[in-house]
Amino acid sequence: MRLKMRALAAIITLMIPLAACNTSSNGPASTTEPPSTPTEPSTAADGSSSQPAAVPSSAGAADSTPITIDIDGGTVRGTLSSNATARSLIGQLPLTLSFRDYGGQEKIAELPEPLSLDGVPTGDSAEPLTIGYYAPDQALVFYYESVGYSRGIVRIGSFDDLAAIRDHTSGFTARLAPAN
Secondary structure (H helix, E strand, C coil): CHHHHHHHHHHHHHHHHHHCCCCCCCCCCCCCCCCCCCCCCCECCCCCECCCCCCCCCCCHHHCEEEEEEECCEEEEEEECCCHHHHHHHCCCCEEEEEEEECCCEEEEECCCCCCCCCCCCEEEECCCEEEEEHHHCEEEEECCCEEEEECEEEEEEECCHHHHHCCCCCEEEEEEECC
């Protein structure tokens, strides 16, 4: 009996880490939760966040790169953080990309080349006004609604005009370039 109990304990010990593995791609807006979820900022009645866009804490103002996002004759300002993924995107600028809506919470565009994932978490969540990279689809993402944790999301910056992104009901083309 003792031998059976030890064998059962060993099997359970080996299976627990495997139960946490998730290798399937749930798309850009999956709500698979990580072991601990960060506190969400409160949202006003008009849907705007009461806090600025979440940018990785390692990105200080001096380490960020300002960009412009030109859409339909208007310009949205953005900032890219200093992580490897954002630096990889900066190396591809200027870029003109075709965006489409995904899930009523984000606008996505496929990038011509994958971005670096060196040193970034395997997943994250995103708040409105966040610029992200969804690695499984090699897509640049502008989030206009809160998105729960998903493997593959990497936060790389923020943009300053929610309506300019959110209010495009059909696809649009945007040109991203370093700010002058």
